[in-house]
Amino acid sequence: MVLAFANQAMSNEIIDSVDLNLPPGVITKMAQKAGVIDKVNEVELLDAINRRLAPKFREMICLQSYENRKDLAAENGGAAQDMEDEEEGSDEEQSIQEQEVL
Numbered sequence: 352m353v354l355a356f357a358n359q360a361m362s363n364e365i366i367d368s369v370d371l372n373l374p375p376g377v378i379t380k381m382a383q384k385a386g387v388i389d390k391v392n393e394v395e396l397l398d399a400i401n402r403r404l405a406p407k408f409r410e411m412i413c414l415q416s417y418e419n420r421k422d423l424a425a426e427n428g429g430a431a432q433d434m435e436d437e438e439e440g441s442d443e444e445q446s447i448q449e450q451e452v453l
Contacts, residue, residue, distance in 0.1 A: 353381045356399065357390035366400055 352369045355361040375393075382391035 353378060353385055353391055353396070354387065356396050357382070357385070357387035361399065363403060366403055371400065 352361065352365055355365050378391070378393040378396055379388070382388045382393075
């Protein structure tokens with residue numbers, strides 16, 4: 352990843368193949384070992400990764416939000432249906448009571 356960044360050839364495939372849960376300074380150490388420290392700035396590299404991943408994360412967040420709203424609507428719809436069933440039941444009870452009075 353460090354070499355790809357230094358050579359301005361970092362692709363999404365490279366980003367996806369790397370575990371980005373790295374402790375601070377690891378990227379700088381890797382750049383030093385590879386001899387490209389003058390071409391790599393850890394902050395710039397991480398910023399480039401964030402810019403590339405942002406659309407993917409936005410899409411994931413939007414999809415999750417949609418799923419959550421759909422589940423909530425289903426739950427609320429189910430609750431609304433239960434309430435309608437209860438109201439229908441009470442209408443039937445009232446009708447039976449009215450017939451008994453007559």
